[in-house]
Amino acid sequence: MMRILVPFLTFIGGLYFFLEFMLPEEIGGFTFGYYHQELSISLALISSMAVGLGVINLSYVHGRILIRRAKGSLVSFFLLGSFLVTFVVLSFQWYYNEVRQGSWNSTLALINYTKGEALKPDLGDPEVRQLETKLEKNLELLQVSKELPSGVDDSEYRSHIGELRSRLSANRLDADLKIRLENLNEVVNELAVFRLLSLTQAKKDAESTLLSFMERLIVHGLFFPLGLSMFSLLAFYIAYAAYRSFRVRSLEAAIMMIAALVVMLGQVPQGVLYISSDLPMLRLWLMEYLSTPAFRAIYFSSAIAGLSLAVRMWLSLDKNPFSSK
């Protein structure tokens, strides 16, 4: 069953994306990619399963090494340990972030509702008046609410909401509907920015906690510097390889060497400062008229190779992953 189902689904999936890309947006009133957004979200969900698979695989492979105390168990211990610490710290960070966001939920709902309504076309005077009344009432509720959201102090919060209320009422008597609607939008935008700034402040306040320190240590103190170090080591090895292995043994190698020298001197400050100010132009000529056509040819051929690979995958002509052979 699987031997038929997998190639069939692969073919259907490939066919959909092929047609979706090739066909015009509408054919006689029929929109082929109407559910494309939903489909792409579902694909993202499927890919996110890979995270789970990765975790299972890591735990299985390294957990076994660790339990058996096989060779490399120390490495496995560090891998699983750092994975667990990172997972716990970042999960808690995420949770507290959600709590902070959640404390502003009623404000957020008010912003979204008012913005959505204000965007509706052909709003008349009664609709705008109703919207203003609702917004004012809700602002009043926020102002007198006993529970404070994250990142604000009591007096600042209440005075800011009060200020927004008075800004809203000041323009309510204006006869021009457009001006009133603009004012309404401005008040809502101001409320949204106030919320964002307060959340940023709440985040800043939380930076002094141990959890935040741990997060910074893991991401900015360990992960990033280690990644950078890995690549910076290349500089040392390239320099050594240049000394040991780059040998000009043929005419082709000599041409390549001269071209590389010109390109390099054309882009380093010393080339222009101490040799010739024309070097960047010469470099540009080499890049535009010699390197680019060659690369274009390479790209064309690799694209054709990619196409043939894609067709083989699409038609399941490659080795069946469920095959027993």
Add this chain to the structure above:
Amino acid sequence: MKSKSGERRIVFLLVVLCLLPPVVMGVRLQPAPMKTAESTFSYMNGLKREDEKVVFVAVDFGPGTAAENKPQTKLVIEHLMRKRIPFLVGTIYVLASPFLQELPREVAAQLEEEMPGEKWEYGRDWVNVGFMPNGLISVQSLAKSKDWWDYLKFDADGNSVSELPLMSSVKSIKDVSTLVQITGLQGVFSVWLQFFQTTSYTPAMVHGCTSITIPEAYIYFSSGQIRGFFEGIAGAAWYEHKLKELYPKRVIDSAQAVNTGTSFAQLLVFALVFVGNSMLLVRWVRSR
């Protein structure tokens, strides 16, 4: 065997010595002019706030290529902030997520220090749409979506996209004037180039790459598909030089420092190639 190890140590020491002047002594050399960075600069400088469109900065690099890509991103963000052009930052590369949070805030703080009284606020001046999983499919869907409020739903901090003031006028790709895509990964830019467009609209594109992917970028530059690009750190250094000319109060940042260090290291590499080959020649002459 011992002599090889000794040679290696000497070479490594030479690399360290080459990198010392810019890192420790603060030596900065004026970068070589770059036509591609010049085009990028004039295009970015010509952008106007009145267009009511945003710039989308796709930050697709991780710590591995940050030495080249981070200064490029910071320069673009700084230029946009100075011109008060609103922008979105997003990525299809998971390791770039921390940069999306960190870089705009860093640049905003730097500018606020330079210009007391001026403010750059999240939500009004920039929005972080975060990591979009599934690479190619995400780019394609983002371009096709007619309602980004519904497609993106939340920004990286979990705020509803529709509540952010900047997003009030941004509903689809048609509200994006320019895509600035910065990456050190092979093939990622071509994904954006191919799929971040609709049949009726293609935003202008600018690219930032590492030295390794420069030849790939030239293909798109010479065909006119991109307005300009940063040729690795050398391109960023020239852009920084242009920015300094335009804003003399600006403090020289990392691009020229990295470029100076890299240039010394590159000269060393060539010196080593020369020495290595000279020794080979001497050995060959002696053997005859």
